[in-house]
Amino acid sequence: MDFGYTPEQETLRREVQEFIAEHVTDDVLGELETAEEGGRGVHYRELIRKVAERQWIGISWPKEYGGQGGSRIEQYIVEEEFARLGIAVGGAGSGAPAILAAGTEEQKRHFIPGLISGEIIFALGFTEPQAGADLAGLQCRAVRDGDEYVINGQKMYTSAAHYATHIYLMARTDPDAPRHRGISIFLVPMDAPGITVRPLWTIQSDPPAPIGTTYGMARTNETFFEDVRVPASMMLGEENSGWYVGAMGLNLDRVGASRYLISVRRDEDIVNWVKENDFGGHSPADDPAVRDKLAELWTEAQVCRLMTMRSMSLVERGGNFTYEGSAEKVWAPEHGVHTTETITQILGPYAQLLSSSEEAIENGLFAHNVMGAFQSGINHGSVQVMRDQMARRGLGMPRG
Amino acid sequence: MDILPSEEEQLLKNAAREFLEAEVSTALVREMELDEIGYPPALWQQMADLGWLGLAIPEEYGGQGLPLAYMGLVMEELGRVLAPVPLHSTMVAALTVAEAGTEAQKRELLPAVCSGGMVMTWAVTERDPRLIPSAIAEQAQPDGDGWVLNGVKMFVENFNVARRCLAAVRTAPASEDNEGISLFLIDPNGVGVSQTPLVTIAKDKQSRVSFDGLRVTGADLVGELHNGWPVVERMLERATALLCCQMVGATRKDAEMAIEYAKNRVAFGRPIGSFQSIQHLCADMLLHTDGAQLLTYEALWKMDRGLPAGVEVSQAKAFANEKCEAVVRSSQVIHGGIGFMMEFDLHLWLRRVSAWSMRLGTTFDHRAKIASALLDKPGKVRLGLPLPA
Numbered sequence: 001m002d003f004g005y006t007p008e009q010e011t012l013r014r015e016v017q018e019f020i021a022e023h024v025t026d027d028v029l030g031e032l033e034t035a036e037e038g039g040r041g042v043h044y045r046e047l048i049r050k051v052a053e054r055q056w057i058g059i060s061w062p063k064e065y066g067g068q069g070g071s072r073i074e075q076y077i078v079e080e081e082f083a084r085l086g087i088a089v090g091g092a093g094s095g096a097p098a099i100l101a102a103g104t105e106e107q108k109r110h111f112i113p114g115l116i117s118g119e120i121i122f123a124l125g126f127t128e129p130q131a132g133a134d135l136a137g138l139q140c141r142a143v144r145d146g147d148e149y150v151i152n153g154q155k156m157y158t159s160a161a162h163y164a165t166h167i168y169l170m171a172r173t174d175p176d177a178p179r180h181r182g183i184s185i186f187l188v189p190m191d192a193p194g195i196t197v198r199p200l201w202t203i204q205s206d207p208p209a210p211i212g213t214t215y216g217m218a219r220t221n222e223t224f225f226e227d228v229r230v231p232a233s234m235m236l237g238e239e240n241s242g243w244y245v246g247a248m249g250l251n252l253d254r255v256g257a258s259r260y261l262i263s264v265r266r267d268e269d270i271v272n273w274v275k276e277n278d279f280g281g282h283s284p285a286d287d288p289a290v291r292d293k294l295a296e297l298w299t300e301a302q303v304c305r306l307m308t309m310r311s312m313s314l315v316e317r318g319g320n321f322t323y324e325g326s327a328e329k330v331w332a333p334e335h336g337v338h339t340t341e342t343i344t345q346i347l348g349p350y351a352q353l354l355s356s357s358e359e360a361i362e363n364g365l366f367a368h369n370v371m372g373a374f375q376s377g378i379n380h381g382s383v384q385v386m387r388d389q390m391a392r393r394g395l396g397m398p399r400g
Numbered sequence: 401m402d403i404l405p406s407e408e409e410q411l412l413k414n415a416a417r418e419f420l421e422a423e424v425s426t427a428l429v430r431e432m433e434l435d436e437i438g439y440p441p442a443l444w445q446q447m448a449d450l451g452w453l454g455l456a457i458p459e460e461y462g463g464q465g466l467p468l469a470y471m472g473l474v475m476e477e478l479g480r481v482l483a484p485v486p487l488h489s490t491m492v493a494a495l496t497v498a499e500a501g502t503e504a505q506k507r508e509l510l511p512a513v514c515s516g517g518m519v520m521t522w523a524v525t526e527r528d529p530r531l532i533p534s535a536i537a538e539q540a541q542p543d544g545d546g547w548v549l550n551g552v553k554m555f556v557e558n559f560n561v562a563r564r565c566l567a568a569v570r571t572a573p574a575s576e577d578n579e580g581i582s583l584f585l586i587d588p589n590g591v592g593v594s595q596t597p598l599v600t601i602a603k604d605k606q607s608r609v610s611f612d613g614l615r616v617t618g619a620d621l622v623g624e625l626h627n628g629w630p631v632v633e634r635m636l637e638r639a640t641a642l643l644c645c646q647m648v649g650a651t652r653k654d655a656e657m658a659i660e661y662a663k664n665r666v667a668f669g670r671p672i673g674s675f676q677s678i679q680h681l682c683a684d685m686l687l688h689t690d691g692a693q694l695l696t697y698e699a700l701w702k703m704d705r706g707l708p709a710g711v712e713v714s715q716a717k718a719f720a721n722e723k724c725e726a727v728v729r730s731s732q733v734i735h736g737g738i739g740f741m742m743e744f745d746l747h748l749w750l751r752r753v754s755a756w757s758m759r760l761g762t763t764f765d766h767r768a769k770i771a772s773a774l775l776d777k778p779g780k781v782r783l784g785l786p787l788p789a
Contacts, residue, residue, distance in 0.1 A: 001409065001469060002402050003701045009401075073401050264783050271774050271781050285775045288768075295767035298774055299695070299715040301783055306403065306694035313402045323686070331687055384676075390686055391679035395659050398674040 003309070005073070012074055016056065016081040023050055024085060032086060032211045040163045048118035051082075051089050057116045058091045061100060065112035072315045076256060083261045086212040090256070091115075095122040095168050098249025099187075102237040107187065114165075123164035123190070125155040125223060126246065132156075133382050135170070136179040136243060140225065142171035142186060149173075149186065149235070151194075151228040157379075159220040161197045164190055167223065168249075174240050184242040185249075187234045194228040197221050203371050207356035210363040214262045214336055215372030215379075250380060251325045255315055259328065260308040262376055263336030264301040266369055269362065270294070270343045277361075284346050293346075297339050304332040323394025326386040333377030340366070340373035403697065409473055416477035419450065424481040426745040432484035433603040437561050439485045447485065448516025456491070457498055461510035467704040468495075468638065472645040472696070479649030482748055486519045486558040486605075488646065492639040493520035493566040496583070500623040500631045505585065509564060521562040522639070523553035523586075523609060524632060531636055531761055533579035533629050538611070540569045540582065546617035547571065549584070549592070552610050555759070559595050559607040562588050566635075567611075572626045579629035583622040590614055602755035637713045640760045641703065644696040644716045647756050648689065651724040654749040655685040658731035672734070681730050688723035695719050711773045711787060714766035721757040721766075728753045 005013070024047065031041035051057060059075035061067025068074075079090030091097075096115045099107055114120030131138040140153025151171055161167060167188050174182030188195075200220045209216030237245035271294060274285040284290045307328040314321055343366050344351040355364035377383045391397040405413060423443060432438050447453060456471040457463025471491060478487060494513045497505055497520075512518035528535040538551030549569055559565060565586040572580035586593065592614035595607040623631040659682050662673030672678050699712035728750045732739040739746045774781055779788030 001405050001697050001701055003698050004705070005401055268781055268783060275775060275778070275780075291771035291775060292764060292767045294774060295718070295770035298770060298783075299719050299767075300691075302695060302698075302715055303691040303719070305784055306698060307690070309401065309403045310694065313404045316402060317404065327683075327687055327690060330683065331691070384680070387680040387683040388676065390683035391673075391676075394686060395679075395682055397659065397663060397679050397682065398671055400670070400674045400676065 005077070009074060009077055013077050013081065016078055019051075019054065020081060020085065023047055024087070029085075029211060033208070045118065047087075048089065051078075052117050057089065057118075058094075058096060058112070061091065061096060061112060061116075065100070065108050066116045067112065072255070072312050076312055079256050079258060080261065083258045084265065086216075088258055095124075095249070097252035098168075098185075098245060099236065101248060101252060102245045104233070106233060107236065111166075111187065120166060121160060121164045122187075123158045123160040123167045123221075123223070125158055125161075125167040125169035125188075127156045128154060129156055133385050136183070138170060138172060138183065140169070140171040141175070142173050142184060142230075144173070144232070145229075147232050148229045149232060151186070151188070151225045151230060153225050155223045155225075157200070157220050158197070158223040159217060161190065161221040161223045162199065162219070166190060167195075168236075169225075170242055170246055173242075177240060180243040182240055183246075184239050185236040185245050186230050187236055188228065188230050192228050192230060194226040196224040196226070198224070204368060207354050207364070209368035209372065210355050210365050212265060213365060213368040213372055214266070214340070215375035216368055251321060252315075252319070255311045255325065256308075259376075260304045260332045263332035263373075264304050264339075266336065266339045266343060266366070266373075267294075267297050267301040269365065270339070270346065271298070273362065274346070279350075290346055293342055297335070297342060300331075300335045300338065304328075304335055307331055323390040326381075326389040326394070329381055330377075330383045330386045330390070333374075333383060336376055337373045340369045344370060403694070405473065409470065412470055413473040413477060416452070416474045417480065419446075420477050420481045420483055424483045426482075426748060429482045429484055429748055435484075438558070438605040439561070443483075444485050444519075445516045447487070448514065451514075453487070453490070453516060454510075454514030456495060457510050457514055461498065461506050462514035463510065467700075468641070469697070469700040469704055472642060472700045475642045475645035476649035476693075479646030479651075479752075480653045482650060482752055484604075486521070486561060488639070488642055489521040489557040489562065490519050491642060492635060493522045493562075493564065494518075495638055496522070496566055496631060496635040497585075497622060499634065500583070502619075502622075504619070505622065509585075512563075518563050519558060519561050521556055521558045521565045521588075522635065523556045523559075523565055523567040524636070525554045526552060527554065529554070530765060533574060533581050533632075536568055536570050536581055538569045540571045540584070540616070543615065546615055546620075547584075549586075549611040549614040549616060552608060554608055555598070556595075556607050556609045558605050559588055559609055560597070560605050564588075565609075566622060568628060568632050575626075578624075578627040580626050581629045581632060582625050583628040583631060584616045585620045585622060586611075586614065586616065600755055602752045604752075604755070633710070636760065637699075637703065637709060640713050640717050641696060641699045641709075643756055643760050644692065644699070644713075644720050647720045647724045647753055648693045648696055650749050650753050650756075651692065651720075651727045652689045654728050654731045654746070654753065655682070655689055657746060657749075658682070658685070658734040662734050678734060681734065685727045685730050688727050692716065692720040692723055708786070711770055714761070714769045717761050718763045718766035718770065721763040724753050725757045 027043040028047050031044050056078045058067040059070040060072045063069040082089040094115050099111050128138050142149040142151045169186045169188050173184040204216050205218035208218050311324050350361050351366045353360035354367050454463030455466050456468050459465040540547040540549050567586050571582040574580045592612045594610045598606045662678050665672050695716035699709050699716045702709035702712050738744050773787045777788040
């Protein structure tokens with residue numbers, strides 16, 4: 001067992017930190033604060049270009065597609081430093097791991113370099129109005145017509161759809177097969193005729209949440225497909241294998257820094273806040289009950305970190321997961337909620353104040369977090385579904 | 401970074417499991433609860449012959465000089481089968497002698513520990529069970545070329561079979577220079593020593609030990625006079641980390657038994673393990689056991705690198721105290737009434753994990769230490785980096 005980083009990895013971390021101090025300017029952060037457009041302004045794009053230039057995106061991806069053929073640990077270090085600022089850079093969550101695992105040679109050559117340069121951005125098209133946690137019930141149809149598929153249906157919570165170049169779409173290709181065996185995945189360009197994106201405004205939209213808020217996005221979308229034609233070559237994996245390609249892709253994409261960091265950054269924030277601030281001379285840091293609770297939360301947060309390190313260690317050893325990804329996906333979101341709700345009881349009435357309010361603490365971060373923290377236990381597989389998977393795959397318990 | 405056990409570590413762990421599962425039955429565990437000395441000497445000797453007693457003891461004193469993590473992995477397996485052997489108390493004392501003892505003490509004691517001829521223990525706690533220097537009131541009065549000890553030590557493990565006990569006593573009032581604590585090697589059979597067995601939930605061997613005019617000399621002193629507290633602190637850190645290993649091993653086995661039971665026990669026409677209420681309880685048992693294990697391994701790793709590990713040890717124990725207890729309780733819940741029956745084995749694990757959660761620092765004690773490290777030194781904190789010193 002080795003819980004440390006090599007000197008080279010420590011050097012990389014310092015380089016990334018120095019880069020961030022120099023290049024993540026107030027202009028970039030300002031663009032991210034106006035998150036409605038997904039932070040796709042000129043300064044942000046320029047930042048991504050520079051990060052790609054340093055060869056810090058997709059470090060663990062193969063060289064022939066523009067990656068560095070390096071270790072997942074180094075990629076994680078880059079992801080972690082940027083994720084602390086609320087910036088998703090480095091590779092996790094991009095969709096690339098699924099394409100690398102299941103894509104054709106042509107797909108890899110087409111998508112991976114673009115994902116690295118930032119020219120390709122995926123929206124996730126899984127959820128539907130009647131298919132959320134029970135995703136296998138999805139109804140969006142893809143019907144083969146010569147060398148193309150024709151897609152009709154509706155997707156919900158397609159958060160990046162208004163600025164993405166492509167959507168990673170799960171659709172039903174065989175309505176007569178058992179539910180899980182009639183689904184395929186398509187990599188659909190967002191500019192294909194017949195796609196309509198409509199905004200759905202979240203409870204964070206007014207006033208906008210400060211950067212770094214857990215699920216602070218103001219906007220998500222619903223996306224409609226009406227006779228959308230996509231070449232058959234844009235199907236990811238075999239026809240009707242989409243359920244399994246999607247599950248594997250989600251598992252691979254989940255490994256990384258962002259999942260745990262969105263759940264533990266408030267631990268650091270509240271400890272640092274009570275160390276440096278007080279309420280008219282009274283510091284919550286002197287209250288024995290608060291001290292006990294903060295120590296409990298800090299310990300839970302360490303478990304989030306260690307579960308992430310465990311997943312990465314498994315990936316580095318060949319990725320033989322049974323339940324570990326699901327475990328991470330239960331522990332971290334629930335911890336994030338635990339911390340968020342505890343903070344409200346440490347700050348009391350000040351924790352009500354939103355970003356636009358006078359006297360708001362940390363620009364309303366803690367108040368906005370109350371509205372967003374639990375989302376990380378709902379999205380991309382709810383904690384209930386994750387517990388099902390732990391019990392069945394990890395412990396071999398029988399289906400009901 | 402690769403936080404999973406290495407191939408060598410896993411080999412040792414597997415070998416320990418194979419041996420212990422063959423040698424330690426629940427019948428033996430039950431027998432030893434009633435036994436006067438509380439452990440089977442033949443098993444102890446086998447463990448010595450396998451080299452386990454000297455795993456972490458330096459090679460020049462008959463050991464293998466391996467990192468503490470190796471000892472921890474064996475401890476985890478001992479915990480899994482609830483092996484009734486005095487290994488924990490022996491290691492805690494022996495590794496402290498290895499760290500701070502004189503050359504003569506090491507030569508006398510450590511080879512004997514490695515070969516199985518020396519059970520040891522340690523004694524710190526008095527009436528106030530907090531493991532802090534001010535809770536040690538017992539006085540050692542200077543007397544000629546030595547000291548005379550009077551007072552009472554509580555919860556001393558395996559004192560009934562130990563040949564040496566490492567006791568922390570007060571030789572001076574706390575001062576700016578030191579805490580006034582000194583460590584002495586005590587002969588449990590010496591004149592002026594008496595013990596009263598305590599009946600514990602684990603039915604293990606703990607004693608209240610009285611020193612009544614016990615004489616010790618400079619040859620018995622381990623570490624510096626009056627300045628023994630830093631040595632005690634490291635001893636307690638090792639002891640706590642190794643106890644966490646035992647808790648993790650026992651808790652995982654306990655959870656496995658409940659999961660197996662849930663797969664087979666039929667109610668309402670189905671195995672109860674097919675109900676989500678039971679499945680989610682089991683998923684939580686897995687999360688909690690894994691969490692305790694990960695925290696414990698990181699603490700061991702830090703100690704082996706000579707890095708400060710006090711916070712990591714406290715995190716592991718605070719977490720294990722609550723979560724391992726929750727796991728064994730859930731296991732009882734899944735078993736229903738049968739788990740409450742003396743003839744059913746499950747209680748053997750429940751009683752030990754519970755007892756271990758009460759020893760070597762409560763959840764509140766450890767969280768107070770973590771809070772102090774988090775809050776009382778200026779500077780920003782960041783998860784995964786050392787806290788401000």
